Amino acid sequence: MSASYLPLLNSSLPLPHSTTRNVFVTQSEDSRKDGIVNHISLKTSSRALEGGVNTLQKTLILNKQADLDEVDKRLALKRQEFKSCVEILNHRRSQLEEKHKQTKERVAKFEKFVAENEAKRRRALQRCEATREENAVKQREIEDLTERLKQLGARKQVLKRRMEKYKIYEDYFLKTLDFFPGNSLDSGSESLVMPVIRRHESLSVTRQELLQRLRRMEEQVEHGYTLLHSMKQQHSTEKRVARKELSELQSELETLRERNKQAEVNLQKEQGLSRERVEEEGRLLLAVSNLAEQCFLPGYGPLEDMSVVTMMDMVKEYILDKADTERRARRLMGAASAMTEKATRKASVKSPGSKTQMKSSSKVSRKSETLS
Template sequence: MDQISLPVLTNDDSHKKLKVENRRKNIFVTQSGELGEQNTEQMKHIPVITECSSRVLETGVNTLQATLLLKKQVDMNDAHRTLLDKRHQFKGVMQILQQRRADLQHRQLETKQRAAKFEKFVEENEMKRRRALKKFLQEKHQNECKEKEKAELSTQLEQLQARRLYLQERVKKYTIFEEFLLKVLQILPDNYQGYGTDLVTPIIRRHETLSTSRQELLKQSTSLTEELKTNQHHLDALKQQHTTYKLMSNQKLTELQTQLDEIKEKKKQQEMKLQRSVGQSRDQVEEMGNIFMAVRNLGEQCYLNHYGPLDVMDTMTMMDMIKEFIMEKADLEKRAMRLTDTSSGTPVKQTSSKIPMKSSSKGSSRTTLKIPQREK
C-alpha cells in the first residue's frame, strides 16, 4: 500500500488554523484578595484546552473536512503499519512452528525407528531366552534322569554289598559243616558202600529244595499279609462310607420329617380354609337361590308377552323384562301426572323416579340385586 504524505500548512491558509476562544481565565493566587482585585486588569489571560487534539479537530467549528480526512488517513496508515508488523510476526511464528513440526516429525520418525529396533532386539532376546529355557529344561531333565539312575545304581550297590556280606556270613557259618563232612570222609573205611561217590551234592540239593520251599512260603505269607491289609483298608473304607451314609440318611430323614410337619400344618390350614369357603359357598348358594326366587316372582308379576314363555326364559332376560316393565310403569305415571297437572292448571314439575334395581351384564356371574324374602 502506498504511503500518503500530509500537506504542509502555510501562513496563507489562515482559515485552516485552529482558533481557540478565551473561555477561562487562569489566575495565579499569590497575594491577598484585595491585591488580586486591584491587579485583575494587568493580568494576561491564557487559553486552556482540556480536550485531546483529535477531539478538538473533530468538534472544532473551524476545522475543515480535509483536515479530518488527513487525520483519518494518518490513523489508517498507523493501523496498516501495525497490521504489517503483525503479519511479519505471524509469518515468523508460523515459520518457527513449521520448523518445530518438522523437527517433531523427524523425532517421531527416529522414535519409531528406535522402537522398531528395540522391538526387534526384544524379539531376538525373547527367542534367545526361549532357546536358553528349552536347553535348560532339557539339561534339567537329563540331570534328573542321571540322578535317578545314580540313585538306582547306588541302591543296587548297597543291595549287592549287603548280599555280599550276607553270603560271607553264611560261608563262615557253613564252614564248620564242610570241615565235619571232610573229617567224616576221612574216617570212613575203604570198603564203604558209598565210598568214592559224592555225598555233599545230595545234601546241597536238599538244602536248595528246602530253601526254595521256604522262600515260596515267605512269598505266600507276604501276599496273604498284603491281601489282609488291603481287605482291612477296604473294610475301614466301607465302615467310613457306612457312617457317612448313615449321617446323610439321618439328615435327610430330619429334613423330610420337617417337610412332613410343614405339609401337615399347611394341610390343616387348607382344611380350615376349605371349611370356611364351604360355609361361605353354602351361604352364597342360599342367597343366590333366594335372589333367583325373588326374580322369578317379580317376573311372574311383570310378565310381558313379547319376551316369550316365562318357563324357558333365563334370569338376565327376565331381569331385562322387569326393568322394561318398571320403566313403562314409570313413564305411564309421568304421563298421568302431566295430564293431571295440565287439567288443573298448575305448572308441571319434573319428577325423577328412582329405580331401586340394578341389572348386571350378561358376562357377570353374580348380581347385586337384593330383594326381601317372602314370608311363608
Template sequence: MLGPRVTMTEGQGLPVIQSDDPRYLLHLENKKRNVFVTQLGEGREDEAEEITCIPVIREPASTILDTSKNTLQKTLVLKKEVEFDDVSVQFLAKRQEFRERMEMAELRKSALATKQQDNSDKVHKFEQFVKDNNAKRRNAMQKYQVEVKQNEIKKRELEELTEELEVLKVRKKKLQKKISKYKTYEDYLIKLLYNLPENYLEPGIDAPLKAIITRHETLASTNQSLIDNLIALVDKQESSQRALATLQREHDTAKLMMNSELSQLYKNYDKIQDKNKQLEMNSNLSKGHFRYQSVGLAQLFLAVTNLAEQCYMHHYGPLEEVTLMSKLDMIKEYILEKMQVLQISRKLTERHPSVSVPKSQTQKSRAASIK
C-alpha cells in the first residue's frame, strides 16, 4: 500500500504530501486460517487446502493495527509517523493561520491606534470648543447680568419719572383749574390797571385805591399766618395721631402680656386648687388611719392594763402609778417566774414520781405561761 509523503518548501505556508515515500508502504501477508464450517462436507478436505480465506473486517484500521497481535512494529511506527505528519500539517496550518491573524491584529492595532489618535484629537478639539463655549457663555451671562441690572435701574428710573410725571400732570390740572378760576380776577385787575392814573403810587396822594391795596395786603398777611397756623396744627395733629397709635400699640401689647400672665396665674391657681384637694384627701385618709390606729392603741393599752392587774407584783408600787413599760416588765417578770416554778415542778416529778403536782396547779401555771 502506497502512502503519501509530506514535504515542506520555503516561502509556502502549507506542506506538500508525496506519495512515493517508502515509509508509507503497508505490506500485508496472506496467511491461512481455519474456517469453521456448519454443514457436512465430506471430501472437501483437499479442496480446503487450496482455499485462501479472506476475513471480513468490520472494525476501523486504527483499531485493528493497535489491537491486533499480528500487526508489525514497523506498521505501528509507520502509522504513528503518518499521524505525526498529519499533526505537523495541522500545526503548520494553525501556525500560518496564527501568523495571518497576528498580521491582521497588527493591522487592526495600527488602525485602532490611528483611530484613538483621531479620537483624542477630536476630544481635544471638542474640549477646546467646550472651553470656548463656556467662556462665551460666561461672558454672555456677565453681559446679560449687567444689562439686566441696567434695565432694572432704567425701569426704576422710568417708574420714578412716570410717577413724577403723573404728579406734575395732577399739579398741572390743579393749576389750570386755579388759572381758570382766577381768570376773571386777572382780567378785572388788568382792566383796573389800564384805568388807574399814572401817579397813584406817589406819596402824599390820598386815594381810595391805596386804602384798598393796604387792606388787601393786611388780609393777605393774615391769610398766610392762618395758613401757617393751620399747617402747624395739622402737623401737630399728625404727630398726636402717631403718638396715639404708638400708645394704642403699647396698650395692646401690655394687654396681651397681662392676659398671658393672667392665664398663667389662672393655671397656677387651678394647680394649687388640685393640690389642695389632693392634700385634703390625703389628710382625711390619714385622719381615718390615725383614728383606726388610736383605737388599736387604746385596745392594746387596755389589754396591757388587764394583764398587769392579773400579774401584779407589790414591789412595783401602786398599779395606778406604774408606767406602760413598767407594766410590760412586770408581766414579763411574772411569766418568767411562773415558768421557773413549772420547770422546778417538772424536775420534782421526774425525780419523785410518787409526788404528783395537783392538776389544778399545773393548769394554772400553764395558763399563766400562755398569758
C-alpha cells in the first residue's frame, strides 16, 4: 500500500508578499464571487495545514498498522503450517527410521538364517560322508559275513549229508541202548555218543546266534539303504541348487568376460592414442633439441642438463637476439645510405661530375638494400 506523504510546512520561513488574501480551497467559487469569503490570518492557516498533515500521517500509520497486523496473522498461519509440516516430517522420519531398523533386523535375521543353513548343509555333508564311509565298512562286513554264511551253509549241507549218512547207525545205536539195562551205562567212562551230541548242540546254538546276528545285520543294512536313499535325494537337490548357482555364476562370468573384452578394446584404443601422443611428443622433443643445438647459448649451461622449457627459452632468446641484430644492421645501413646520399648531393653541387657520383651512390645504396 503506497501513500504519498505531504511535506511539512515550516512556519519560520518568510512568506512572499502578495496582493491576494489567504482563502480556504474548500470554499465554493460562488461564495467567493458573492464576496462572502472567510479571511483568516497566515498563522491560523499554517496551523490548520499542520493539523491536516498530522491527521493524514496518523491515518497512514493506522493503515500501515492494519496491514502489519494482517501480515502478522499471515505469518502466524505460515508458522503454524510450517510447524505442522515439520511435525509431519518428523513423524515420517521416525517411521522411516523404524522401517530402516526393521529392514536391518530382517537382513540380520536373513544373514543368520543363511549362515545356519550353510552350517546345516556342511554338517549334513559331513554326516553324509561319515555315513557313506560307515556304509562302505558295513557293506564290507556284510560281504564278509555273507561269504562266511555261504561257507557255513556249505558246511551245514556237508554235515547234513553226513548226518543222513550216519542216521542209520544212530538209530541202530539208540535201539541197541533200549535193550541195555539202565546201570550198564554207568561204567565210569563217558560214552562215545555224548561228545557228538554235545557238539551238535553247540553247533545248533552257534547257528541260532549266527542267524540272529545275520538278521540284525540285514536290518542295519536296510536302515543304511534307506538313509543312503534319503541322503542321495538330498544330495541330488543340493546338486540341482549348486548347478543353478553355478549357471548363474557362469552367466555372470560371461558378462564379466564381455566387459573385460570391451575394457581391453578400450584400453588398446587408449594405448594406441597414448602411443601416438608419445610419438608426437618425441618428435616435438627431437625438434626442440635440434633447435637447441642450432641456437646454443653458453649462458644456459651444458645442453645435456637443460630441460625442455629451458631449451625453448634459449631458442626464443636466440631468435629475439638475431631479430634485434638484424633490425640494428638495417638501421645502420639505412643511416649509412642516407649519409652517402647527402655527401653525393654536396659533391654534385661542387663538381660537374656530380651526376655520375650520384648514380654510383644510388647504385651502392641499392646494393646495400638488396644485401640487407
